[in-house]
Amino acid sequence: MNIICLVKFVPDITGFGYDYEASSMVRNHTRMVLNPDDVCALSFAFKVKERHPDSQIQVVSMGPTTVVPHMHDLLRIPVDKGTLISDPLFAGSDTYATSEVLGSYLKTQSFDCILSGSRSLDGATSQVPPQIAEILSLDHMLDISEIDVEKISPTEAVFSVEGERETTTWSMQLPGVLSLGRSSTCKLPYPSYADLQRDVSDKLTILTNKELGLDPSHVGLEGSLTKVVNTYDANSRRRAKTVVETNEEGIEFVFSYLKDRGFV
Amino acid sequence: MNNEKIIEQLKTMLEPTQINTNSEDLYDASADRYKKYAKARNVLDVPAPLAIVYPYTPEQVRDLLVFCNTNLINVIPRAGKTATEGGLENWKEQTLVIDALHLDSIINIDTYNMQATVQAGVPLQVLEDALRKEGFTTGHSPQSKPVAKLGGLVATRSIGQFSTLYGAIEDMVVGLECVFPDGHISKIKNVPRRSGGPDIRHIAIGNEGTLCYITEVTVKMFKIYPENNKFYGYLIKDVDTGIKILREVMANGFRPSVARTYSEEDAAQHFYHFHKNKCVLLFMAEGPKGIVKATGEAIEQAVEKFKDGIIEQVDSKHIENWFNNLNWSQQDIDDEFEGMKEHDSHSGFTTEISADWSTITKIYYNVMKRVKEEYPRFHDLTMLGGHSSHSYINGTNMYFVYNYDIHCAPEDEMRVYHHPMQRIIVEETLRLGGSMCHHHGIGKFRNEWTKQEHGSAYYMLEKLKEAFDPNGIMNFGTIFPQEEGKKYQ
Ligand SMILES: Cc1cc2nc3c(=O)[nH]c(=O)nc-3n(C[C@H](O)[C@H](O)[C@H](O)COP(=O)(O)OP(=O)(O)OC[C@H]3O[C@@H](n4cnc5c(N)ncnc54)[C@H](O)[C@@H]3O)c2cc1C
Numbered sequence: 001m002n003i004i005c006l007v008k009f010v011p012d013i014t015g016f017g018y019d020y021e022a023s024s025m026v027r028n029h030t031r032m033v034l035n036p037d038d039v040c041a042l043s044f045a046f047k048v049k050e051r052h053p054d055s056q057i058q059v060v061s062m063g064p065t066t067v068v069p070h071m072h073d074l075l076r077i078p079v080d081k082g083t084l085i086s087d088p089l090f091a092g093s094d095t096y097a098t099s100e101v102l103g104s105y106l107k108t109q110s111f112d113c114i115l116s117g118s119r120s121l122d123g124a125t126s127q128v129p130p131q132i133a134e135i136l137s138l139d140h141m142l143d144i145s146e147i148d149v150e151k152i153s154p155t156e157a158v159f160s161v162e163g164e165r166e167t168t169t170w171s172m173q174l175p176g177v178l179s180l181g182r183s184s185t186c187k188l189p190y191p192s193y194a195d196l197q198r199d200v201s202d203k204l205t206i207l208t209n210k211e212l213g214l215d216p217s218h219v220g221l222e223g224s225l226t227k228v229v230n231t232y233d234a235n236s237r238r239r240a241k242t243v244v245e246t247n248e249e250g251i252e253f254v255f256s257y258l259k260d261r262g263f264v
Numbered sequence: 265m266n267n268e269k270i271i272e273q274l275k276t277m278l279e280p281t282q283i284n285t286n287s288e289d290l291y292d293a294s295a296d297r298y299k300k301y302a303k304a305r306n307v308l309d310v311p312a313p314l315a316i317v318y319p320y321t322p323e324q325v326r327d328l329l330v331f332c333n334t335n336l337i338n339v340i341p342r343a344g345k346t347a348t349e350g351g352l353e354n355w356k357e358q359t360l361v362i363d364a365l366h367l368d369s370i371i372n373i374d375t376y377n378m379q380a381t382v383q384a385g386v387p388l389q390v391l392e393d394a395l396r397k398e399g400f401t402t403g404h405s406p407q408s409k410p411v412a413k414l415g416g417l418v419a420t421r422s423i424g425q426f427s428t429l430y431g432a433i434e435d436m437v438v439g440l441e442c443v444f445p446d447g448h449i450s451k452i453k454n455v456p457r458r459s460g461g462p463d464i465r466h467i468a469i470g471n472e473g474t475l476c477y478i479t480e481v482t483v484k485m486f487k488i489y490p491e492n493n494k495f496y497g498y499l500i501k502d503v504d505t506g507i508k509i510l511r512e513v514m515a516n517g518f519r520p521s522v523a524r525t526y527s528e529e530d531a532a533q534h535f536y537h538f539h540k541n542k543c544v545l546l547f548m549a550e551g552p553k554g555i556v557k558a559t560g561e562a563i564e565q566a567v568e569k570f571k572d573g574i575i576e577q578v579d580s581k582h583i584e585n586w587f588n589n590l591n592w593s594q595q596d597i598d599d600e601f602e603g604m605k606e607h608d609s610h611s612g613f614t615t616e617i618s619a620d621w622s623t624i625t626k627i628y629y630n631v632m633k634r635v636k637e638e639y640p641r642f643h644d645l646t647m648l649g650g651h652s653s654h655s656y657i658n659g660t661n662m663y664f665v666y667n668y669d670i671h672c673a674p675e676d677e678m679r680v681y682h683h684p685m686q687r688i689i690v691e692e693t694l695r696l697g698g699s700m701c702h703h704h705g706i707g708k709f710r711n712e713w714t715k716q717e718h719g720s721a722y723y724m725l726e727k728l729k730e731a732f733d734p735n736g737i738m739n740f741g742t743i744f745p746q747e748e749g750k751k752y753q
Pocket of ligand 1: 297340341342343344345346347348350351352364384405406407408411412413414415416417418419420421422423424425471472473474476477478479592703704739742
């Protein structure tokens with residue numbers, strides 16, 4: 001199988017604080033990590049490769065060149081080929097402009113299947129994968145919980161989508177775009193110690209607009225149809241603080257708090 | 265002698281219950297917390313020892329050491345198993361772990377002469393609890409207090425959180441008993457002081473099981489006045505300010521029991537409820553009322569002198585609460601180990617160094633700069649910071665702390681992540697004249713720098729090894745570099 005994985009490196013929000021007074025995120029420990037949903041997409045690509053060793057995996061990402069060490073890490077796992085689309089012209093692209101850029105590159109590639117995550121940690125709009133499918137005139141499915149690795153072939157994929165009430169099983173003709181949801185069980189393979197030192201720069205292509213040749217007014221801030229008005233951390237709402245003692249009462253309080261929210 | 269024969273011989277010296285050859289326990293005994301992630305993932309690359317033995321008396325320790333010395337069997341002395349630097353890791357095919365489990369008696373608590381004598385396998389917490397009942401303390405409070413035992417604490421030159429007042433373990437040990445590989449049992453008597461030649465306590469203190477087996481220790485006791493404790497906390501602009509204030513308090517002749525400065529990053533993980541992304545300075549004053557009052561005033565004066573670097577004072581209750589929950593129990597250690605089976609990350613790895621006042625911040629900033637510029641896995645670091653937590657009249661320590669996500673095979677973690685980081689810290693420290701190991705000992709993973717640490721004085725250390733352990737059976741690879749062990753580093 002010939003698989004393309006669309007991946008994005010996102011700020012690691014676990015290192016963020018939230019400044020309630022200024023209502024803004026404190027990003028002083030910012031570092032980039034592979035978007036968790038994309039880990040699941042790539043991890044599935046490796047499962048396919050394990051079964052069909054002649055499969056090829058290409059990882060495609062759009063972002064700043066600071067993510068090059070992360071792309072190199074993926075190439076050491078090893079992903080067969082990496083493509084980083086990076087140009088200051090593209091900075092500030094909204095999901096529409098991003099899809100235009102990625103789509104223009106993907107049109108030049110041959111593949112059986114495009115895998116992606118369903119949503120990114122930093123934007124969570126889920127708009128890029130369906131827009132890309134549209135540009136490429138392919139079918140698309142979002143929030144896939146599992147793709148059947150035994151049944152996938154260059155012409156068909158069978159997968160499950162978890163809804164609120166039930167899990168449905170689907171099949172789709174390939175080529176198509178399949179977007180996986182996050183699961184804590186997804187893991188990427190480890191590079192070997194020797195591979196960690198290996199120079200993989202020849203497997204990474206960095207493309208700018210010089211190669212893609214898009215009209216500058218269709219990309220970046222200028223080409224964006226939407227603008228970000230405000231960003232907030234979805235998890236950081238100010239809550240009343242309750243301090244409990246480490247006694248029976250305190251333990252009971254914490255236990256029922258967790259129980260009410262379905263954690264235990 | 266082959267392995268079966270060794271076990272057979274042990275059976276003639278000990279009861280069957282004193283010999284443990286259970287494979288899980290042997291796997292556990294083959295490494296300490298240095299390689300805890302690889303251990304949790306069942307991928308340790310070192311050989312397991314042949315057996316763990318549990319002597320009841322110093323004489324049994326003697327017989328075991330003589331047996332190993334005669335048959336060239338490596339010995340790893342073991343106490344509370346909280347070693348962090350590879351002191352308990354095994355690098356030899358034929359190794360006996362001599363565990364102090366049954367050397368567990370509190371021999372004497374002498375409240376008039378203010379000293380307590382215990383065997384090497386007594387957990388510090390047990391001794392501390394016994395002393396507290398009488399209104400005393402050992403003054404020794406490492407975070408591992410609930411688990412670490414006196415033999416290990418003395419063998420590693422450990423230090424506690426209240427060291428700035430009470431001193432480190434070497435200031436507390438008045439006498440001890442130890443057994444050498446040739447079977448000689450030495451007892452250093454308990455006197456307030458003497459000038460009988462070099463202080464031979466220091467041959468045993470800090471030997472990390474490489475020269476002798478410590479069987480008994482006598483430590484000082486101190487009166488405790490918990491009702492007088494006072495806590496002080498401040499948010500400060502930078503590490504420099506914190507170090508200057510620590511110095512001011514110490515140089516003026518005061519000894520708070522706790523005196524610490526945290527970088528922003530480290531403060532954020534310790535003081536999540538008040539750090540506001542700033543550095544933190546904190547103190548604790550304890551002792552008789554008058555001393556606490558004088559120490560408190562000295563702290564306030566020092567803070568006033570450097571007020572340009574102070575952002576705000578923190579509610580002292582926060583500092584007190586934090587201290588009361590700082591120690592690690594066996595349960596915490598076990599939970600961390602279980603967590604490592606699932607999570608590809610490592611939190612709270614540390615390298616602790618020391619230097620004089622004018623050098624310590626240079627080391628700190630140099631390390632931060634070099635890590636950012638040179639560390640190949642910088643993009644996997646989730647936290648890098650440090651704190652100074654033990655101060656002296658002429659300088660202080662720096663405890664570098666780092667967390668990272670692991671993107672390599674579990675067996676490679678140390679050499680991919682921790683060791684390159686430790687190398688930068690150690691190189692910068694040695695280059696600027698500091699000590700690369702403030703309180704965890706050298707273990708097996710800083711031994712490549714032992715010679716550099718001691719410089720021309722390494723001669724003295726080497727001679728001690730030659731004299732007391734001529735066959736090299738004591739804790740192979742610890743402190744003293746060994747070519748043969750490099751494959752495990
Ligand atoms: C959570 C945690 C917190 C810690 N906090 C601190 C701290 O605040 N301060 C600090 O100084 N350290 C700290 N440490 C490190 C560790 O607790 C100390 O090094 C401690 O002194 C080790 O004691 P132990 O009884 O566990 O010895 P072990 O781990 O059993 O052994 C340590 C070393 O001593 C040798 N040894 C053990 N017993 C004997 C003996 N009877 N005779 C000769 N050699 C012997 C061993 O061979 C080994 O090299 C911490 C460790 C952990 C896990």
